[in-house]
Amino acid sequence: MASTTSGDVLPSGGRIFTSIPDVFFLPEFVFGGLVWILVASTRVNPENPLGWVMFVSVFCFVLTTLWFFIFLCGANQSSIWPSLDVLYHFLAVVFYLSASVDLAFITIVNHTALRTAEAVGLSPSTIFELLKIYRLDIAAVVMSYVATLLYFLHAIFSAIRWKKN
Numbered sequence: 001m002a003s004t005t006s007g008d009v010l011p012s013g014g015r016i017f018t019s020i021p022d023v024f025f026l027p028e029f030v031f032g033g034l035v036w037i038l039v040a041s042t043r044v045n046p047e048n049p050l051g052w053v054m055f056v057s058v059f060c061f062v063l064t065t066l067w068f069f070i071f072l073c074g075a076n077q078s079s080i081w082p083s084l085d086v087l088y089h090f091l092a093v094v095f096y097l098s099a100s101v102d103l104a105f106i107t108i109v110n111h112t113a114l115r116t117a118e119a120v121g122l123s124p125s126t127i128f129e130l131l132k133i134y135r136l137d138i139a140a141v142v143m144s145y146v147a148t149l150l151y152f153l154h155a156i157f158s159a160i161r162w163k164k165n
Contacts, residue, residue, distance in 0.1 A: 010082060010161075011071070016068075016072060020161075021085075021089075021153075021157035021158045021160075021161060022071060022154075024150050024153060024157075025067070025068045025154075027150050028151060028154065029061065029068075031146045031147040031150060032057055032060050032096075033057075033061055034140075035053070035057040035099075035103075035143045035144045036054070036058055036061055038136050038137075038139050038140035038143060039053050039054055039136075039137075039140050041136055042133045042136045042137060042140075043133060046106070049102035049103070050102075050103070050106060052099055053099040053103050053140075053144070056096055056098070057099070059095070060095060060096065060147075060151070063088065064092070067088065079165075083162055085158045085161075085162070086162050089151055089154045089155035090155045090159075092151040093148060093151045093152045093155050096147055096148040096151055099144060100144040100145050103137065103141050104141050107134065107140075107141050110130065110133055110134045110137055113130060114130045
């Protein structure tokens with residue numbers, strides 16, 4: 001009985017740097033790592049939503065690194081890998097989208113706290129610290145939404161590749 005998939009199901013080795021969904025690996029590293037770094041460089045307060053953001057950024061960074069090395073080493077040649085690729089990247093999109101929304105909400109809360117601190121007349125050092133955290137949170141929100149977009153594009157193109165096989 002003939003197989004419906006070719007022997008070379010997914011690109012491996014250096015070809016992952018030239019195939020459309022897989023070129024998103026490196027930008028996903030960069031922007032996901034930036035989210036991780038920016039959130040970790042602030043006070044993780046409140047712990048619950050920002051803990052979720054940290055979990056998502058670290059989880060996706062580690063799993064994307066693992067995924068990248070599996071693709072790079074060529075261990076992705078089984079017929080199950082295209083569907084696993086789609087599944088992982090859609091899961092990453094859902095995780096990152098929820099983390100991005102949480103992070104945006106916390107940023108709005110921090111903006112309100114900053115305006116309240118200015119209105120009350122707190123010390124300039126306290127206002128400066130709140131402003132620094134607010135700016136870091138803005139950068140983290142932008143990077144988080146960019147990472148969400150990159151994972152979404154990777155998932156869409158992986159789904160297209162999966163349907164072709």
